[in-house]
Amino acid sequence: MVDALRSARVVALGGGHGLAASLSALRLVCEQVTAIVTVADNGGSSGRLRDDYDVLPPGDLRMALTALCDDSEWGQTWGDVLQHRFTGDGDLSGHALGNLLIVALWQLHDDPVTGLDLVGRLLSARGRVLPMAAVPLELLAEVTGLDQADPAASTTVRGQVAVARTQGLVQSISLVPDDPPARPESVAAVDEADHIILGPGSWYTSVLTHLLVPELREALTRARAHKVLTLNLQMHTAETRGFSATRHIETLHALAPELRFDTVLTDPTTIDDRDRLVEACGTLGADLAVAPLARLDRAGEHDTLRLAAAYRDILS
Incomplete structure (x- = not known):
């Protein structure tokens, strides 16, 4: 079963640090990982480049690529280079070098996915990174x-x-736009997936945004893959103030009531009322899986090996 998982086609959806955590774990247990990344970021380096060049925001795409980079000296070195952020007071201050590289490749190639694939080759990435939509959102x-x-x-x-x-x-x-076109490569990846992982990540700004792209939501709904919803370690953030684990599931179900999952994965520290949480999972058609996922030395951060072990056990 482990060998079958290594060759399985796994799709992970999200953005930012949450998706990076998921990808860092998944690449340890499977070899065909496709990341589908939100493209609504408008802050920092990504926001500046988006405004200046009318391109997709590259930051979350860069983070996903570096999370999938090979463990070799080559892959790790180039991963560090892409993550390098310029300091000082000049025009480059605040820009991540990887963001600039991605935008440069987009100017050289009409197709944004081609540019991302080239960066993936540079990193010897263990997977592929795709934008969820064809236009900035x-x-x-x-x-x-x-x-x-x-x-x-x-x-x-x-x-x-x-x-x-x-x-x-x-x-x-x-x-x-309210009916944005999905990237066809992203829809095809979902259609062909054996396993699909949604979350963790900022709930409204990284996770639920995927369900607002009609073609992508429809693909997720019809997909026959084993679907896993990974809840966050931190329930209470600025955008989810006062939320419980159950409330997270309720907001997703309200947004896409037709979407079903097989498993909801969460850390034991997030559970305040297990019976209510199990009931909420049932509205998605999902079983609840509870496993320690957090780092012991940094509260609120996923432990890569623990998350990888949880995914291995669920997907196997």
């Missing part, structure tokens, strides 16, 4: 609690950074 959120005179009033918050940092309570999210 803007994230919108309807948020309550920002109007002191009327806390129940809804305010529209625009942009991934603003949504991630909001002091209000997110009630719903949407994208501009």
Whole structure:
């Protein structure tokens, strides 16, 4: 079964540090990993390059590529180079070198996926990285609690950074454009997958965004792959203030009620009411899997080996 897992086609969806954690673990147990990455980031180096050159935000794509880089000296060296961020007060300050490299390749090649594949070859990456949509996306959120005179009033918050940092309570999210085209390579990867992993990651800005791309959501719904939803280690963030593990599942089910999973994976520290959580998993058609996933020395961060062991046990 372990040999079968190594040759299985695994797709992981998300963005940022959460997806990087998942990919770092998956590459230890399987050899055909495809990352499908959110493209709604509008902050930092990615936001600047997106505005200046009208391209997909490269930052989350870069992080996914470096998470899949080979363990050889070559792969690790180039992974470090791509992650290098310029300091100082010049025009390059704050830019990650990998972001600049990706945008340069996009200017040389009309197809963004070709550029990402070339970076993957440079890193000897153990897998492939694809954008979830063919165009840059803007994230919108309807948020309550920002109007002191009327806390129940809804305010529209625009942009991934603003949504991630909001002091209000997110009630719903949407994208501009509201019917974005998916990358055909991403849809094909989902259709052909043996296993699909959604999460962990920032819930509204990295995880649920995939379900707002109609073609991708439809592909996830019809996929016959074994589907795993990985919950976060930290329940309470700016965008999920007051959320329980159960509430995370409820928001996903409300957004895509037709989508089914086989397993929900979580760390034991996230469970406050096991019966309610099991019931929520049931609305997705999923069983609950509980395993220690966190690093002992850094609260809130996934331990790569623990997460890899959990994925191996579930997917095998």
